[in-house]
Amino acid sequence: MGLSVVGKILTRHLVTGELVAGEKIGVRIDQTLTQDATGTMAYLEFEAMGTQRVRTELSVSYVDHNMAMFGPENHNDHLYLQSIAARIGAYFSRAGNGICHQVHLERFARPGRTLLGSDSHTPTAGGMGMVAIGAGGLDVALAMSGAPFTMEAPRVIGVRLTGRLSPWVAAKDIIFRVLEILTTKGNVNCIIEYCGPGVETLSVPERATCTNMGAELGVTTSVFPSDERTRDYLRAQGREDIWEPLSADLDATYDRVIDIDLSTLEPLTSAPSSPDNIVTVRSVQGKEIHQVLVGSCTNSSYRDLMIVASMLKGRTIHPRVQMGISPGSRQVFEMIAENGALATLIGAGCRILESACGPCIGQGQSAGDDRVSLRTFNRNFKGRSGTKDDQVYLVSPETAAASALQGVFTDPRTLDMPYPSFEWPKRFRIDDAMIIPPPADGSGVEVIRGSTIGDPPTNSTLPDDVNGKVLIKVGDKITTDHIMPAGPFLKFRSNIPAYSEAVFYIFNEPDKPAFFERAAEWRDQGGHGIIVGGESYGQGSSREHAAICPMYLGIKAKIVKSIERIHLANLINFGIVPLLFAAPDDYDGIDEGDRLSIDGIAAQLRAGTEIMVRNTTKDTAFRTRHTLTDEEVEIVIAGGKLNQVASS
Numbered sequence: 001m002g003l004s005v006v007g008k009i010l011t012r013h014l015v016t017g018e019l020v021a022g023e024k025i026g027v028r029i030d031q032t033l034t035q036d037a038t039g040t041m042a043y044l045e046f047e048a049m050g051t052q053r054v055r056t057e058l059s060v061s062y063v064d065h066n067m068a069m070f071g072p073e074n075h076n077d078h079l080y081l082q083s084i085a086a087r088i089g090a091y092f093s094r095a096g097n098g099i100c101h102q103v104h105l106e107r108f109a110r111p112g113r114t115l116l117g118s119d120s121h122t123p124t125a126g127g128m129g130m131v132a133i134g135a136g137g138l139d140v141a142l143a144m145s146g147a148p149f150t151m152e153a154p155r156v157i158g159v160r161l162t163g164r165l166s167p168w169v170a171a172k173d174i175i176f177r178v179l180e181i182l183t184t185k186g187n188v189n190c191i192i193e194y195c196g197p198g199v200e201t202l203s204v205p206e207r208a209t210c211t212n213m214g215a216e217l218g219v220t221t222s223v224f225p226s227d228e229r230t231r232d233y234l235r236a237q238g239r240e241d242i243w244e245p246l247s248a249d250l251d252a253t254y255d256r257v258i259d260i261d262l263s264t265l266e267p268l269t270s271a272p273s274s275p276d277n278i279v280t281v282r283s284v285q286g287k288e289i290h291q292v293l294v295g296s297c298t299n300s301s302y303r304d305l306m307i308v309a310s311m312l313k314g315r316t317i318h319p320r321v322q323m324g325i326s327p328g329s330r331q332v333f334e335m336i337a338e339n340g341a342l343a344t345l346i347g348a349g350c351r352i353l354e355s356a357c358g359p360c361i362g363q364g365q366s367a368g369d370d371r372v373s374l375r376t377f378n379r380n381f382k383g384r385s386g387t388k389d390d391q392v393y394l395v396s397p398e399t400a401a402a403s404a405l406q407g408v409f410t411d412p413r414t415l416d417m418p419y420p421s422f423e424w425p426k427r428f429r430i431d432d433a434m435i436i437p438p439p440a441d442g443s444g445v446e447v448i449r450g451s452t453i454g455d456p457p458t459n460s461t462l463p464d465d466v467n468g469k470v471l472i473k474v475g476d477k478i479t480t481d482h483i484m485p486a487g488p489f490l491k492f493r494s495n496i497p498a499y500s501e502a503v504f505y506i507f508n509e510p511d512k513p514a515f516f517e518r519a520a521e522w523r524d525q526g527g528h529g530i531i532v533g534g535e536s537y538g539q540g541s542s543r544e545h546a547a548i549c550p551m552y553l554g555i556k557a558k559i560v561k562s563i564e565r566i567h568l569a570n571l572i573n574f575g576i577v578p579l580l581f582a583a584p585d586d587y588d589g590i591d592e593g594d595r596l597s598i599d600g601i602a603a604q605l606r607a608g609t610e611i612m613v614r615n616t617t618k619d620t621a622f623r624t625r626h627t628l629t630d631e632e633v634e635i636v637i638a639g640g641k642l643n644q645v646a647s648s
Contacts, residue, residue, distance in 0.1 A: 002249025005225050006156050006191050009131045009246075013114050015148040021155045021255065022189075024629055026148035027131075030113040031058045032140050035100045037065035037361075037486070038118035038543060040077045040494045042137030043084045044456045046144055049645050052088065053442075055146030059090040060108060060435075062100035066490055067356045068363055073491040076450025080494075082436070087445040089438045090144075097434035098329030098355040101125070101297035105208055106331055107432065110242050111226035116143045120215045120542040120566060121297050121378065127208030128233075129226030129246050131191075134215060136544035136570040138641055150631075154191040154220050157182075158254035161198025163263035167419035168412040170396035171206035172299060172376070175213040176268035177260055180278040182217050185477065185536035188565050190255075192222035195248055198262045199224060203424070204233035205301035212298045213378045216275040218539065218564050236428050267411050269374075270394035273382035274477065281399050284409045288320070290371040292404040294397055295326025295353065296360040299376035302332045302428070304397045309341035310420030311401040311412075312348035318407030324365055326353040335429050362386040362487030374409070376400050381479045381540065383506050386487045453494045458646075459551050459575035459639035466556050466577075466598040468530040471519050472504055473592045476534035480567060482506055483538070483546040493545060500549040516553060523554025532590050533560035538567025547574045551640075557598065559613070559624055561587060572632050575640035577601065579611055582623035589620060605633045 003011065010019055010027060017025035032054075034042050039061050061081050066074040078095060085092040093103055100117070101124035109115070111129035115122060118137040125132035135149065143149055159178060165171070178192070192214050194207070202210075207224045214222030224230075226246040234243045267281040294300070294308055305327060317323045325345055327333040333355050336342045346352060359365035360377045366386030367373040373385065373392045380392035395403070402412035439445070474482070485505050492499035504515040513521075519529050531550065537560040538546065547570035550558075557577040561584045571578045577598075581587055590596075594617040598604070604611045611624045628636065638644040 001253060002251035004156050004193050004248045004252045004254065005129065005223050005246055006131065006154065006193050009112060009114065012112070017153065019153050021153050023153045024150060025153045026150050027114060029056060029116045029143040029149050031108065031115040032056055032143050033060045033062060033100055033104055033115065033117040033119070033122065034137065034140060035065050035119050036063045036077050036081060037490055037493050038137045039081055040453065041456060041544065042118050042141045043081065045138050045642065046088065046141040048456055048642055049141065049145055051145040054089045054144045056144055058108060059144050060093060060104065061085045061090050062093040062103065063095040064099045064356045065361060067095060067354055067358070071491065072450060073452045073494065076452045077494055079448040079450060080453055083445060083448045086438050087442040087447055089442060091438060092436040094434045094436065096330060096355060098331070099297045099300065099357060101212065102300055102328030105204070106237055106329060106428070107435065111230060111244050112246050116140050116149055118542055120540065121212050123214050123221040124208050124212040124297055126211035126214070126221055126223040127204050129224060129230060131221055131223060133221050134542045134566060136542055136566060136573060138544060138573045139569060151220065152189040154189050155255040156191050156193050158257045159192055159194050160196035160257055160259050161194060161262055162196055162259070163198055163261045164201045165262045165265065168398050169265050169267060170398050171202060171209040172396035173265045173268045174260065174262070175210045176270060176278050177265060178258070179216060179270070179276045181258055183276040184216055184218055184274060184539060185562070187218045190219045192217065192219050193248070193254065194222070194224045200227060200229060201262065202229070203303060204230060205303045209298055213275070216378060218536070220565060236425055238427065238430050267396060267399050267413065269399065270380055272391050272393065273380055275379060275394065281395070281409060281411045285411055287409040288372065289374055289403055289407065289409060290320060290322070291367045291373040292321055292323040292400050293359050293365060293373065293375045293377070294400050295328065296357065296377040297328065298378045299397050300326055300328025300332065302335055304376070305332060305336055306341055306422040307420050308397050308401045309336065309344045310422060311417070312405070313344045315348055315405055317349045317404045320407045321404050322351065323349065323404045324351045324353050324359065326358050327355050329355055330434055331429055335425070338429070359385065361490065363490065374400050374403055379540065381481045383485070384481050454496060456642065457496050457548060457552050458642050461639040461643070462556070462575065462577070462602055462637045463528065464600065464602065466528045466601050468528045468557065468596040468598065469522055470532050470590060470592050470594045470596060471522065471529045472507065472515055473532040473590060474507070474534065477536045477539055478533050479540035480538060480543050480546040481540055484543055484549055496548060496552050499545060500552050503549050503553060519553035519555065527554070528556040529554045530596050531555060531558045532587065533558065534587065535561045536564060537562065538564040542566045544570040544573070547571045547576055551576055572628065572635055573641045575636055575638065575643070577636055579624040579626055582610070582625050586622040589618065589622070590615065594618065602637045605637065
């Protein structure tokens with residue numbers, strides 16, 4: 001039986017286990033990336049392990065999230081990150097150099113390699129033929145120290161592309177179609193592999209749009225083959241020497257195949273407030289809009305901005321609309337400045353934002369009350385924009401520009417203009433001056449630790465009995481944005497006590513104590529906090545703070561109907577017991593405030609997969625189960641991975 005692209009890369013990197021779907025495997029990691037919102041904790045964790053030097057082929061620390069710098073917190077993080085990178089042998093991409101995923105695709109991504117990043121959109125590099133996986137910071141720190149990454153051998157879903165995109169239909173519409181089919185839940189431990197003759201019609205930046213938003217499916221990653229289009233892109237980046245062809249064998253098989261004829265697609269949009277709420281742009285044609293933002297790691301490439309600039313040339317955006325542009329990298333920014341596209345965008349009335357994540361993570365550009373915002377981003381979770389009851393639609397750059405001109409949702413196919421064209425550069429502008437390579441010997445580098453940078457918190461070992469209280473009960477599709485919001489709270493990522501005050505902030509009510517107050521009070525009384533949730537708990541970002549901060553507040557267990565991959569790993573890493581309802585209807589019999597007891601929890605975890613829980617408030621009992629391996633059970637009992645490493 002032939003191998004898929006995924007099978008070939010994983011086989012080449014397999015350290016432990018067998019590549020059989022559902023089996024635990026250890027995979028060698030070639031490259032890592034971090035960004036400043038997750039990176040500070042990751043490097044603090046790396047230091048806590050006692051490793052002196054990174055042991056990967058390449059590790060890169062990017063600064064692209066906390067850029068506003070209100071107060072000293074952000075700059076303190078940046079200074080720490082730059083100095084620790086030099087100390088341990090990582091490259092450092094300075095503030096202003098661009099969004100990590102865009103820059104990594106341009107300058108570091110390599111076909112056939114593995115990449116682990118402390119950001120859920122690390123799979124962007126799958127557009128280059130990499131197995132690129134998002135993970136929590138502690139897992140990335142472990143990979144930097146040379147440890148294999150433990151994962152479940154995936155089921156591989158083939159997305160077979162045929163035909164060619166019609167004018168005004170974009171790569172964003174491909175991933176929208178996949179989201180419409182697979183939704184954001186039920187895809188844990190799957191990998192998407194794009195195949196078929198339609199693949200060769202897509203450039204690397206277009207492929208990267210698809211792999212980037214694959215994170216919203218909840219899959220482990222998404223991968224394209226490496227072909228002549230890949231080679232063309234690398235040649236233009238001055239990196240053709242690292243190209244290698246990589247494609248699935250002719251007799252490769254997939255666990256499931258989804259067929260998409262590109263020629264039949266039309267402009268689509270993700271309506272509020274979930275990336276899989278897909279409707280046609282045609283169905284919302286004429287809806288009044290008020291804001292348009294083009295950028296993020298999904299759609300900020302040279303290709304995307306040139307399309308938008310061509311559409312806006314000689315025109316002015318509608319007077320009702322505010323439009324912002326975030327170039328994805330310094331390379332893109334300089335190229336559109338040199339060829340006049342930047343002047344076109346400014347002349348059309350666009351506001352030019354920094355080459356950073358910015359509005360995508362709620363760092364500015366929040367829309368007004370009851371105002372519709374169109375964004376070329378990857379997530380539209382409720383409140384993520386910074387406006388509590390926001391109305392965020394995700395769209396392609398083509399739909400964004402068309403709508404900005406008209407002031408209403410506009411199917412770009414209805415415009416009275418030819419489809420824009422531009423000439424792909426034979427060579428991109430290459431200037432790596434903002435990427436600082438590490439010295440050959442960093443032992444003499446002084447690591448700068450500002451007053452706002454704390455130590456990574458450690459957990460106590462798991463108690464013999466959990467004396468629990470349900471501190472909050474939440475529903476389905478709870479994202480890590482719900483658990484740990486970004487926006488104005490993001491600057492506290494290096495200060496766990498301060499950031500913990502934001503846990504479940506979105507659910508706080510004016511007439512009752514905030515979640516963190518209830519949790520801290522119960523913790524200080526010697527009680528153990530429990531969180532109850534529904535389906536697909538922990539969607540979205542890789543932010544391990546959604547485990548660290550609840551841990552700090554005394555949470556010992558989360559009982560949910562189903563849980564997403566990265567959040568599950570983070571809970572294990574920080575010693576919170578992840579339990580699943582054996583009978584989902586038992587969820588209905590629990591209320592906030594109920595007292596739950598789990599007697600002999602360590603012994604139960606070691607004995608099997610079934611864990612009995614008593615609801616002493618209602619004098620009932622129910623069964624839960626866990627999916628932990630023997631190794632993961634011991635990590636949880638130890639109180640987390642850092643405890644286990646420290647004691648070894």
